[in-house]
Amino acid sequence: MSSISPRHIQDFNDAAGLEPHWGYADRVIPCTSDAGSCEYLDIVYWAHDVGMLYMGAMWAVIIGGLMVWGFLYRTRVSQSRLGATISSFTTRHFLPELRPLRFLFGRTTRLQIAALALIITYLSVFSFAGIVYKSWITPVKNMPGVYNTRSSLGPWSDRIGVIAYALTPVSILLVMRESLLSVITGVPYQHFNFLHRWTGHIILLQSVLHTIGWCLVEIRFYQPQPSVAVTWIKQTYMIWGVVALIFLLLLWGLATRTAQRAFGYEFFRKAHYVLAMLYIGAIYAHWSALGCFLIPSILLWGIDRAIRLGRTALIHYHLLPDGRGVFSSLPSKITHYGEDILRIDLINPNPTSWAIGQHFYLTFPQSSIWQSHPFTPLSLPGPRHSYLIRAKRGETQKVTAFQGDSTPVILTGPYGADIMRGVSGTSNILCVAGGTGITFVLPVLMQLAQRGEGEGILHLVWAVRRKEDEEWIAPELEFLRRSPRVRVTVYSTRSPPSTPASAETPGPSEKNACFDRSDSSSSSAEKGSNMPTLDHSARPDIHQITRDFAAQAAGGEIKVYVSGPSGMITAAREVVADLNDPRGVWRGERKPVEMIYDDRLE
Known part of the structure; x- marks a missing residue:
């Protein structure tokens, strides 16, 4: 406690009693300093206690929200008319990207940005709420004519520091590969990466502002200078604070795209792990009283790594006959x-x-x-x-x-998550892929084709550079083309136009606009299949293809699976959002159009 007594105008050696405060230094009671300093201390401790309550409320909201989400995910509430309407409304208004802010947020959905906006709003309000804003001019003990300027800048700087600590386990939860959030919500862990990155930005901003605030207090407002500043910066907790900020700046800098291009993704990933643990250790040394936020962070990180090792061992560890x-x-x-x-x-x-x-x-x-x-x-x-x-x-x-x-x-x-959840024999499935993104959508159709039964429409649209790229998955394509339920359309974006083949009689569905948009297309029907196989030397029009598919599946359940370049996913988000009609769903005239996507190719 002696290291922080000059900062809080308290003499612990002469204390008649100590008043504990969770996450902060104990307070000396009664206060024997001048009236201004005592009033200042009242506000310091009040602001801290209120801030801890706010952080408790934040975690209560997080835990409560996850419990509700998990309940809805595991029950039939989401399948009710109300649940379907909410799903359709959310998809229509929050699935597309916010184009004007793409330079800042990248190609992410409005839902993610809305979640971030709520987080920032909450943190902004409670960064300032519950603090009395005032300043005091107080005398320096044994130095006549020398005065300190005490203000609410100190309590405010402490508040944002507490918030940065409280967000640390949030950041860990959002980035765990063995994701507790995914277990509860069913959302694949990689979809939390956007919020993880922005939580990191927020923690950095708070840490920098916390540092600037206390630098102003200790270097400018407290007197006499420079002795106060020199004494302050030499304290152990301050040294660790500087070390922690250096680690945090390195974490942030190496996470930028520029750094990843310069050093490589693997260097970033390994350095991120190491620096994150060093940062948590340093901020614990800086202010161990807030270990209630840091110890869970370390435990979550350790559990994540332990389960990863366990998964690998289950696959690769074998017992020999002699027991070894x-x-x-x-x-x-x-x-x-x-x-x-x-x-x-x-x-x-x-x-x-x-x-x-x-x-x-x-x-x-x-x-x-x-x-x-x-x-x-x-x-x-x-x-x-x-x-x-x-x-x-x-x-x-x-x-x-x-x-x-x-x-x-x-x-x-x-x-990751099971993307076949909720798929039935009556589901109409459109799978759109670009290049190696085919691996995400192909098993969906293979499983449905293997079942054989069902009334839903199944359509695969695959964009590749050259027609010969179909050889990557030749056995699987052959299996799909022999299925009477699956239609396969391949777009060769860099192949020269070919002469249309006319040896086959087109099926009735081939007359749909999305199947004959290009004059340079070839159509063939595999033996034993009722569905035509179509090859186009063109780029797929995702908007038109999806609309035509929805028209065929009029009124039925539609699921659109997409994996490919960012432009393909953006187009799919736009058209799927536009196809959703919450009012029609509520009246029972339509069903939600759902999009399941994988954007890890980017």
């Missing part, structure tokens, strides 16, 4: 397609339960055991896994440069 355990990688077959595409096929002898839409992190020991990347299996759940990898930079470029036809693989997972 051994960790071994999985052999895989690799197939090259051009210079930048690699297909990996492997069999997991210890099958792990996973759902369509989930993904695994793959490590390639032949390249590095310290790096892993997320890939979605294009195969159906089971022991057999198939993946597509496109070379970009760093590790994926090394992997696609492998020579030979096999390489060892280490799997960790699965992660």
Whole structure:
């Protein structure tokens, strides 16, 4: 306590009693300083206590909101007419992006931005509420004619510091791969990354303002100078505060796109882990009284890492006949397609339960055991896994440069959500993919085609650069093309126009506008299939394709699955939002149009 007594005008050696305050230094009672200093201390401690109550209320709202969300997610309330109407309204108004602010927020939904706006509003209000704003000119003990200027800048700086501490476990929750939030809400963990990034921005801003506030107090308003400032900066808690701010600035700087391009994503990821733990340790040393926010953060981080290791061990740890355990990688077959595409096929002898839409992190020991990347299996759940990898930079470029036809693989997972939840035989499914995004949507149609029964319309739209890119998933495409339920349309965006084939009689649905928009298209029907296979040398018009599909499925349940470049996802968001009619849903005339997407390609 002695290190902070000069700052709070309290002499703990002469204290008649101590009044505890959660998250702060105990208060000496009674106050024996001058009247102005005592009034100032009243406001300091009052503002802190109220701030802790506000943070408790914030966490109560978070926990309560998650409980309600989890209840609605697991019950049939969301399937009622009211739930369907709310879903349709939310999709219509909050699924599209906020184009004017794309430079600031990127290609994220209005819903995410609205959630961020609510968070910022709450924090802004309670950064200032409950503080008496006033200033006092108080004498410096044993120094006639020298005065301190005490003001509410101190309590305000403390308040935003407390908020930064309280947001630390929020930031950890939002970034956990073993996401508790996903378990409760059903939302894939990667969809929380936007709020994680902005929570980091908020914590940095609060920390900088907290530092500036106390620098003004200790370097400008307290006297005499420079002795007060020198004494202040030499205190242990202040040294750790400076160290923590340095770690936080490094965390923020290395997370920028410029830094990631310069140093690589894997360096950023590993540095982020290390710096985050160093930062939490430093702010604990700076003010351990607020450990109630930091200890849970460390526990959450540790639990996340422990479960990850456990998942990997379940797949790769084997017991030998003599009882000894051994960790071994999985052999895989690799197939090259051009210079930048690699297909990996492997069999997991210890099958792990996973759902369509989930993904695994793959490590390639032949390249590095310290790096892993997320890939979605294009195969159906089971022991057999198939993946597509496109070379970009760093590790994926090394992997696609492998020579030979096999390489060892280490799997960790699965992660993400089951995207088949709520799909029935009457569901109308439109799957739109670009390039390797096909791995996200393909298993959806494969499972439905495998079931065989159902009345819903199934349509796959896949955009690739060249027609020969279809070879990536030739066996799977062949399976879909033989299904009487699935229509397959492939767009070759860089292939030259071809002469239309006319050997087949087009099915009735082929007359729809979205199937003959290009003069340079070819149509063929696979043997045993009632659905035409269409190839276009053009770019898909996502708006028109989706509208035409909705017209065919008039009044039925529609789910649109999308994975591909950002422009494709943006277009799909816009048209799906526009197709939702909350009033029609409420009157029972229509059903919500749902969009399930994966934007990890970006």
